[in-house]
Amino acid sequence: MSSLRIEDACKYFGGLKAVDGINMTVPAGRITGLIGPNGAGKSTVVNMISGVYSLTRGEVYLDEQQLTRLHVDEVARCGIARTFQNIRLLPEESVLDNVVIGYFRKQRSGVMSSLMGLPAALAETRRLREQAWELLGRFGIQKYADYEAGSLPYGHQRRVEMARSIAAAPRIVMLDEPVAGMNEVESAEMAEIFEDLARSGMGLLLIEHNVAFVSRLCSQVYVLDSGRMIAEGPPEAVTRDPKVIEAYIGGKADAA
Numbered sequence: 001m002s003s004l005r006i007e008d009a010c011k012y013f014g015g016l017k018a019v020d021g022i023n024m025t026v027p028a029g030r031i032t033g034l035i036g037p038n039g040a041g042k043s044t045v046v047n048m049i050s051g052v053y054s055l056t057r058g059e060v061y062l063d064e065q066q067l068t069r070l071h072v073d074e075v076a077r078c079g080i081a082r083t084f085q086n087i088r089l090l091p092e093e094s095v096l097d098n099v100v101i102g103y104f105r106k107q108r109s110g111v112m113s114s115l116m117g118l119p120a121a122l123a124e125t126r127r128l129r130e131q132a133w134e135l136l137g138r139f140g141i142q143k144y145a146d147y148e149a150g151s152l153p154y155g156h157q158r159r160v161e162m163a164r165s166i167a168a169a170p171r172i173v174m175l176d177e178p179v180a181g182m183n184e185v186e187s188a189e190m191a192e193i194f195e196d197l198a199r200s201g202m203g204l205l206l207i208e209h210n211v212a213f214v215s216r217l218c219s220q221v222y223v224l225d226s227g228r229m230i231a232e233g234p235p236e237a238v239t240r241d242p243k244v245i246e247a248y249i250g251g252k253a254d255a256a
């Protein structure tokens with residue numbers, strides 16, 4: 001089973017230590033939480049793992065494979081997927097096509113042959129569209145398959161982005177505030193999907209402001225504050241930790 005690890009990881013922007021010497025493990029088949037107040041460094045961690053930011057110091061591993069200096073596309077091909085805090089869909093393309101794009105990482109015939117309309121590629125594209133259709137069902141948005149992605153309400157766009165991120169069956173997926181803007185019922189639906197993905201063997205890193213949501217789902221929670229990891233452990237212990245209460249729950253962020 002795969003496990004993502006970051007060791008002694010630092011990211012400095014000039015004099016600003018956005019992430020400062022943190023260690024974290026995201027095991028397969030589990031949901032791991034990363035919480036912390038605004039500006040703590042959570043999105044920077046995701047950008048460091050996914051290859052968007054180079055590390056000032058430290059290493060990133062998937063099992064024994066070092067990802068530290070890989071390009072963002074190579075990291076994705078190793079089986080690390082992510083969603084973005086600010087949704088990044090192709091707004092004028094259909095919901096279905098937005099999810100099909102997520103499969104191209106492992107599609108055999110390649111984008112060029114697909115565009116050229118070669119028979120093998122067309123058959124594969126048809127198969128991928130069927131898979132994408134099923135995935136839309138899993139996220140409860142099949143009826144919007146032909147809508148322009150940009151026309152959907154925010155919460156539904158998040159679902160499209162999540163469906164796209166897991167289309168290529170990544171080993172690890174990092175979800176940056178996946179239930180932001182969703183109501184209780186929608187969040188509960190997402191929680192079921194996340195648990196299902198973990199049961200299927202995927203490792204999930206859940207970056208969230210909603211501590212209650214994280215506590216319900218995660219076996220292990222990491223807490224960042226000003227770039228430093230101030231606590232880690234099971235949610236019951238972490239949420240009782242005075243340092244966490246002071247930094248996070250004590251009013252700097254939404255601890256609902």
Ligand SMILES: Nc1ncnc2c1ncn2[C@@H]1O[C@H](COP(=O)(O)OP(=O)(O)OP(=O)(O)O)[C@@H](O)[C@H]1O
Nearest residue numbers: 013016018036037038039040041042043044045085
């Ligand atoms: N590209 C960048 N250049 C300079 N500073 C940056 C850059 N990216 C992030 N930062 C800074 O690094 C710090 C951590 O930011 P980051 O976005 O990682 O925090 P966060 O925990 O994700 O916050 P939020 O919960 O508000 O999204 C902040 O002070 C931010 O301004």
